[in-house]
Amino acid sequence: MYRVDPKEAVLSHLDKPGGERASTLSSRAEAFMRAHIQPGLSHKVVSGVAQIVEAGALLILGIGIYAYYLAFTDAGIYLPLILGMVLAANIAFNIARTHRIASYRTQFAQIWRVLAGWSGVFATALVVLFVLKAGESISRVWLVSWFLSGSIMLIVLRTGLRALIMRWSAEGKLKRRTVIVGGGPDAEALIDTISRGASSDIELIGLFDDRDGARSPEQIGGLYKLGRVADLVEFARRARIDLVIVSMPLSAEARVLEMLRQLWVLPVDIRLSAHMSKLRFTDKTYSYVGDLPVFDIADRPISDWNLVFKWVFDRTVALAAIVLLSPVMLATAIAIKATSKGPILFRQQRHGFNNELIDVYKFRSMYTDMSDAKASRLVTRDDPRVTPVGRVIRKTSIDELPQLFNVLKGELSIVGPRPHALQAKAANRLYHEAVDGYFARHKVKPGITGWAQINGWRGETDTVEKLMARVDHDLYYIENWSILFDLYIVVMTPVSLFNSENAY
Template sequence: MYRVDPKKAIEEHASRSDAPGTIALSAKAEEIIAAPVDPTLSSAVIAGVAQIVEAVLLALLGYGIHAAYVEPGQDGFYIPMILGSVLVANIAFNAVRSHRVSAYRTTFSQMGRVLGAWVAVMLVLMVGIFFFKAGDLVSRVWLLTWFVSGAALLIAYRLLLRTLVQRWTAQGRLKRRTVIVGGGADAEMLIEQIQAGSDQDINLLGLFDDRDGERSPDVVSGFHKLGRVSELIEFARRTPVDLVIVSMPLSAEKRVLDMLTQLWVLPVDIRLSAHMSKLRFTEKAYSYVGDLPVLDMADRPISDWNLVFKWVFDKVVALTALVLLSPIMLITAIAIKLDSKGPVFFVQNRHGFNNELIRIYKFRSMRTDNLDFGAAKLVTKGDPRVTKVGRFIRRTSIDELPQLFNVLKGELSIVGPRPHALQAKAENQLYYEAVEGYFARHRVKPGITGWAQVNGWRGETDTIDKIMHRVNHDLYYIEHWSILLDFYILVMTPVSLVAKNENAY
């Protein structure tokens, strides 16, 4: 997979404005943006859940037959055998590629693979019983009953699964919202391949291409050219885009690199269509979108099961923190009311995931008549706008605790790049003007704490060098994200508040 070097991309990024809403889009693009979008389902998560449910059903069936027929007192032998058989069955089902959304849509092909694998598992089990001379310990009636009823269960379960997947497919919930970068005859060939074998997996919105005229007509195979590649960034910020398929040959290296340098700031999967290359790689070199072979160029930073793990992590930590820290939050609220007139909370618009505007909550730390909702002027050491209580809660980051409610609302994560105020400046330049590619840090949800904060880059960012360091740390976090890294940052946050708070005013 091609990886963009964040530092190099920042330096070489085309000279254009990344500010949301600064680029006018075509009428066709605006029409797509205005249309309602139903939530989609992850194919990887569906397959994962399907495997878990199938394994649990087979295990419960095997144990239920044992409990009903076999004499009690033999659980110590049967339970490990059942669990081992179910594990082998799951491996076999994956080996025959029956746990894929494309397989779930079939009937006879799916049943043939699953039943064949189930027969193979039972044969392996019987051979194992024979070689270990355990025939006297295993009930033949139990084994035959589990085999037959297991096959019936698999057929019924797979038919139900097929019905669900077909319904979700008809509703468009399994289709990835996709745009093509490129145009002309090459894009026409790609669209034909999509329509021939991947139309159930791809919802094609249109094309973006920098070329004009005969090389790139306004309509290709019934799909409109929605704008130039630079306009795709604004388009993807205003309507969900899951996948970008590049219809360019590998030989067009400069065009491909220029396209990647522009699009790396978006939280989308970028794939290079293999139909443009005369080179033929090994099967393992390709990934597939439906039946379409593609080469991976860039991945969405957090997706599928990782998105589920992070969602659970956020909700569990936020709820736990609210319970444990509620006394501190109550005391802080009382202290703010006693210290100065005005509301307890301060609400401010900031950029969230993919530049979506969100309203974050903080404890008010400034005097009511000096509130700066746009953060046009950064808080400095000894700033007279900050109250006595405000100085303490800002230095200790207690003012950020109400953002736990933003986490529960799904607008923030516990760990992620800190959301900056819209008008925050470094050396009289807005952050996104000072740092090209700045909005790449919004490819994931912003967080209450982050990699930059635990490494000492919290508080005032009055120079371009400081905001560069913070952005580079944020990009490092995005490129190297793991749930273990989130745990590490969470544990190190209170340590950093004590050891590295010299820049927090």
């Protein structure tokens, strides 16, 4: 896995508004970025849900027949047997590779493998019961009824699943939007391999290459060159790219490293194609895009099931917090309205996930005629712009509580890098100008609280060193994320409020 030290990262000027280098994106690239993008579905989540539904259906069927025919007699024998056989069936289906999107698309192959696995589980169960001399304790009617009805149900489920997968495939929901970095004959061979083996799962958008002329023509294998590598940062964000495949030989180390220094800030998977390498490694070294062997260079943080877990965590915590803290929020709203003129809430544009602009809600803490929507000037100790109520709610972070509604809207997470105002500065330099690699914080959704905040890095950032400390903590959080890590940060957030010497 490739990792860039934020202190050494080199970003393209596309990440820096006002940069001198002009974009060289083609008109085709501009059209892609303007087009409506259909949200995709994670293959792992689809497969996982299919396994849960299938196992649940077999479990309910087995228990249902047992309850109807045997009225829950000998539950201590039957219930563990049913659970064990359902678990064994799921393992057998996975060994037979039937829980893959490619398998779901087949008509008879997956059904044949599933029925073979289901039959194997029953055959194994019969052998075990015979060896343990427990066959007389198990109803043959129940066993045969569950086997036959389960077989029919598996056929029905798999037929319906295939229809659903084929529809989603036709709609492009299961395709990963992919671009290729590189050109020439190597890229052409790569495109051909993907087209033959992964066209149902990969949508090839175009090529990005810094070379020109015969070494990298404008069109290769039916794909057009959309721009240079530095343009890919802007393009990937606006066109919602999922995967970047680098078509460069391992010997081109300098080119690969320079490309990674530009792209590591993006929330995308980056893979280095191994199709042209003369070196051969063990199978465990590679992952595959269809039949294409690749090296994993960088992974999108918090993806697939982890994204589902974080979504559930965010909504659960946000709803609970709104209910529990509603008296505090109501009292704050009354205090703001009673002590100063203007609205109760203050909206401010900030960068969210993948650098998208979002409106963040806060309780108003400044006098309306002195408010600074762009935060071009840092709030300091005894700042005359801050109201008496504002000083209290800023010190205790109560002003951030309305952001719980941003969480419910899907714009923020409970835990993540804090979203900063667009014109926020450290040592009179905009944050993204002061710290190289700053935008790597936006590979995940920003949060109401975060690892940097509970470690004392909240409030004023008047020096580059303070901002760098925040960024370092944010990148550590992104690389080490887990639900338990989020839970720890949530628990420690109230404790960290006692250390609020920099919050004004």
